[in-house]
Amino acid sequence: MEKKEKEAENELVLPPSPTLTIGIAINGNRESKYVVKWALEKFVPEGNVMFKLLHVRAKIKLIPTPMGNLLPISQVREDVAAAYKKELEWQANEMLLPYKKMCAQRKVEADIIIIESDQVANAIAEEVSKNTITRLVIGASSRGMFTRKLKKNNLSSRISACAPSFCTVYAVSKGKLTSIRPSDSEMNGSTKDDSSETSFSSKNSSDYSFSSQTELGSVATYATFRSPSLPMQRSQALSTINQTHLHSRTSSLSRSTESTQFKSPDNNHSRCQSLDNAAGNDDMSSCPNSSESREAVSQNSSHRSLQTDQQSWLPDQISTLDAQTDNNPSECQVNINFEIEKLRTELRHIREMHAAAQSETIDASQKLNTLSKRRLEEAMKLKEVCLKEEEAKELARQEKAKCEAAIREAVHVKGRADREASLRQEAEMKASHEAKEKEKLQNYLTGPLQQYQKFTWDEIVSATSSFSEDLRIGMGAYGTVYKCIFHHTAAAVKVLHSKENGRTKQFQQELEILSKIRHPHLLLLLGACPEHGCLVYEYMENGSLEDRLLRKNNTPPIPWFERYRIAWEVGSALVFLHNSKPEPIIHRDLKPANILLDHNFMSKIGDVGLSMMITTDSSSTSTVYKDTGPVGTLCYIDPEYQRTGLISPKSDIYAFGMIILQLLTAKPAIALTHVVETAIDDDNLTRILDSEAGNWPVEETKELAILGLSCAELRRKDRPGLKDRVLPILEKMKEVANKARNSISNIQSAHPSHFICPISKDVMDEPCVAADGYTYERKAIEKWIETNDISPMTNLALPNKNLLPNYSLLSAILEWKSRKQ
Template sequence: MATAGSPSPYPGDSPEPSFSGEKVYVAVGEESSRGTLLWALHKFPQGTAFVLLHVYSPPNFLPILGAKIPAGQLREQELIAHKKMNLQRISDNLDQYQLICAQQKVQAEKLVVESDDVAYGLVDVISEHNVSMLVMGAADDKHYTKKAAPFGHDVMQDCRQSATSAQCSVERSSSLSEIWCVSNTWLHKLNLEPHIETTSSDRYSDKEKEDTKERGESDNELQHIPMQLERVRQEAYEEKCRREKAEQELFEALQKVQVSENLYFGELKQKNEIEVKLATTMEEVDRLARTADELAAKFQEQCEKILVLEKRSAHSDRIIKDLMLQRDKAVREAEAIRVKNGESTAIADRTIPITELSISEIKEATSNFDHSSKVGESVYGSVYKGLLRQTNVAVKKLNPESTESLSQFSHEVEILSRVRHPNLVTLIGACKDARALVYEYMPNGSLDDRLACKDNSKPLSWQLRTRIASNICSALIFLHSNKPHSIVHSDLKASNILLDGNNVAKLSGFGVCRMLTDEFKATTTLYRHTHPKGTFVYIDPEYAISGDLTPLSDVYSFGIILLRLLTGRSGFGLLKDVQRAVAKGCLQAILDSSAGDWPLMHAEQLSRVGLRCCEIRRKNRPDLQTEVWTVLEPMLRSASSMLCSLSFKSVSEDFGNVPSYFICPIQQDVMRDPLIAADGFTYEAEAIREWFDSGHYTSPMTNLDLPHRDLLPNHALRSAIQEWLQSNAD
């Protein structure tokens, strides 16, 4: 029951309530609830039990990085963390309110409930805990009364149902406070008992009348509550619509902001990555530039060393050639003595001395077979470039794991010790312990490498290719006509054709060659080899099928070589391509354009000769000496004259405009002892003598037979060369 009391220190307060031991619930918010609590502490007598009530409503938008993000877009972990932080803050506020109560020596409990709607949360607390005393601050609104309004629990239920039927979600707390909350006052005991007010004297009768009047006005106001509720509901609905629209617009704006931020951060990340890559690239460029400078300096140093070594090598080569000439001269003199004494001079019984080398010399020459010195490799072994007795040599080390390596070693030594020809590679020495053969070094490598322009080498001109074909043909004729036993190379291919410094071709690879025991006959099978050896592209089809080896097997391989020289292509499928081109009259379309402009007549003749050499049946293949050489010889004369003019021009440029007639056509070097041969050309003495000693009876320039091999000193040219050398030295 409410009782009158002394005037309250708070203006407009209602009279003090009666207290019968019930708990007083004080609704407090996160802010501006201190005054409400103090009011309750002042109004209720000391000893009253208080419950500090807070209804927590999870927010729909959460502040993140200065923007409000809808809660539905956040992860569950983020929502839990945000809720935990809010509850902690609420607990801290309630602790402060408890401290105020403790200072007033009042017992207070904390109660925090969670509800999506504050009004529903308050109603649920009132219903669940049978709350009869509830104090909370009221909103500043003209519709709210400043007097206490007594209601029972049934009225509360009616209000709750009315609020539910109106479906007011956001403004329900305001609507509820309209009914049973007053501004800065407490809520009366929630029952329907009539107010009994006691007075102490008649002087309070006027006050009673005034209170009665005010209660009447309050009753009138209560009658207008449904209308006010409806109006507030409409306003709340409109406000809700406006808020939802604003929320939608805010959500769309946030999405655009998020997209913009993603684009910005993506571009920023890409920019950073590009900057890092650019910095790394610049560092790499600087490092490569420094490395290039270092390599250039080393290269220059090596070039200078190579130049010195080449000069020494050239000098050593001249010495070796002089020694070989002296050796050959001694052999000829010894043979002449034997002829004079009636001894046999059969080539089969004569062998050319081969220098026996120790394994230590071979290892020293090749730096113990260093991999960097390797210039070639095959199934039979490896070839190394070496320096033996101040001379560049090629060392072929046969594979020690091969069961046939020893027999090949002996066989090649036996063959090359019996024959000597300018177009056969010269065997200088051998080492049986290391199974190594030492040959003259061929600086321009193999024909296979030159056709492929390996190491960016210059393409071979058609003139050089014509001369190479003639060189190989001459070497094969020499081998096949060897007396008393013909020699079949049996492994003729582009990789076994080597080129010296002047691109003169020399035949190598005699490891599987055969010396036929019967007299050479072109139409007769002379030797049967049960296991054909060689490269598939170049191998004679009849030899591959039957194992019968004859000189005509080399003719087939020579035909493939001719077709490769014409086209520059590999051997696979080449025969059919040339046959088709010749049949259709479009040979020029498959010629190797890097060789220059082939004379069409020469190209057609070479193609026909090559196709005849590659006939499947041996009996249809041409004879090298009587048929092939008659075609190649006039081509060689034409090509040689052009090569001489080109060589003189090239050497003239290399030697600082040296007169071309100072240059030896064979050595391509300035002559020291010029001699005139029967063809009218002047040669270096040691070069022309070596030419004759190697069995040549033709001119090195025209390839025509010489009437004699007498040589005359060219004193006038020798004086002119010495005078020119002296003037250039000054």
């Protein structure tokens, strides 16, 4: 008996769990996620498992086209069909990838198997057979799957029906197991277990109380749901006990049967009848002649549940033990004791398993409490971290505000420092300039006067690019003028045509006068090369007054107020020459061609080569005249000087009167006095005025015209004095011009300066860029380049006559006009 007990205990040891291949049928809907999750929770704890993710897609028969229709695959090129298949395969892999990631998170190996078939159930069944999948998990409808009445269109039912017999099929709905279709091995195992339990139930003692049965059933049930291996352990233990019990009971019943047969056959029959009545029809094991019936009954009851078996074999045991007690009391008592001992062993084993399950439950509860406590602690820590984060953010905001304030303060301090540095630099420059001026003045007062700067002939040749024709800006009777650059400063070089005595005398005369006198409206002499008869003047950008008045090269007209100012400037320069000390200077060749204009239209008198110094008689109030040969330009020479040959300062007044009349009319000097006198007498002066100069003020212009006629009188004594009569009128005209200029400046100040055309002096409507780089009004520059090849701004030759629209400037002008409106 001890040997049998040891063998029974050895049979309860669990064998190592084999590797399971689990198949999961996935169609990509929302239910597939719950199916995979259930399979992971179900099979991962059992040990080494491998998942096969099965997906069936229909065979490709039609290929979509870009037009939206479908073509049979046989009518499509092979490369297009292969590309379409590859795209569908990639989409299927992308669809199954999240489920594979779920397996990877549980550290489970998972393979993706994509099957191309129109028969989903047969395809899955073939793949199960091919990969020897012993467990298959599929999705089921909410109504259940393995019912007695299966619908033909139920895919889950068809998969279960087509699955191989060695595979167990699990149907899962909404994450819960709904039904199982067991495999053949499980069916055979359950039949064997049920028959063993049934035979064992016929030998239980009547002393085994109902509470013990309930405890055993509950423990077995708990163990069954707690671990899938516990039913197998219990079946093996019950099988061992039942085999021992059947052997001992068979021997005891055979002995009692023999003794009873020798006594009386009738008694045997009546005994069997009473046992049948006592035990019932469900268990025929108490009668020796009904052993085959008992085996058939036990085999037919193999599919009953464990709880039903435990409840059904208790009356059979009682009736059987009663019958054995009647036949042989002593032997039955021994068998009962043996059975009780075996049951106690099994009960002890089950209680140990129950205790282990309770211990696991307690451990799990403790772990749950620990996790809850840890979660609370982590929540508290998270709250503290959030509070610290908010504090850090607030601190960061404060620091950022401080940093921005510091940056603003630094920028303010830097700006103040820059302004102070700029002011200091300006003060230093001003002090340095004043010191230089003071030093220059002291040198002028104490030392000899540096009359002019001397240039070498090589410097003259280099500056004029060997007297290039492109740099020639004018030609006169006595020499040619070239534009050049000396020490990064623009200048004009006048080169005499020859070195004759007369030319040399004029050269020395001009050099002597310009080197001794300085006036804002006299052309400045920068230097000279006496050896080759070259004079270097300051460069005047706007050329001569004659070119501007007669509009040579289509130069822009001079406004009337600028002409008023030019008349005053020329008059003040003549007053300076006539009152110079120690001897007065007479220009003798005053005309618009010798009056030059700089970039601001400021006038300066040049070409004083014919000027001469005259002496005055201290005993006479009038100027001493000098008899000379007549020189100068026709129409500007004093008629009395031509008749008598006597020169005086009033000879320049005559030429100045002609210049005033030309400033008003912009007409040639021939017969100009007669034209103006006739217009004044006819009270039609505005007819002969230059209309392109603007709207002339009538009264002032008439007064200025009368002044010009008085200066151009034929007799010298009829001409007014330049300083006491002419210059005051010109100063009054200058004030009128200044007022007009200021009003126009105020109007034009509303216009950005780059909106004004340099030619038309108005806001441009169609700005274009010329070859010189300046922007002009298209109509004005087109009219200019029709008759000129030079730039109106630089007086240099234009490389080409192409015009490019300046769209950016046009956009700015249009925006400015829209705001102005």
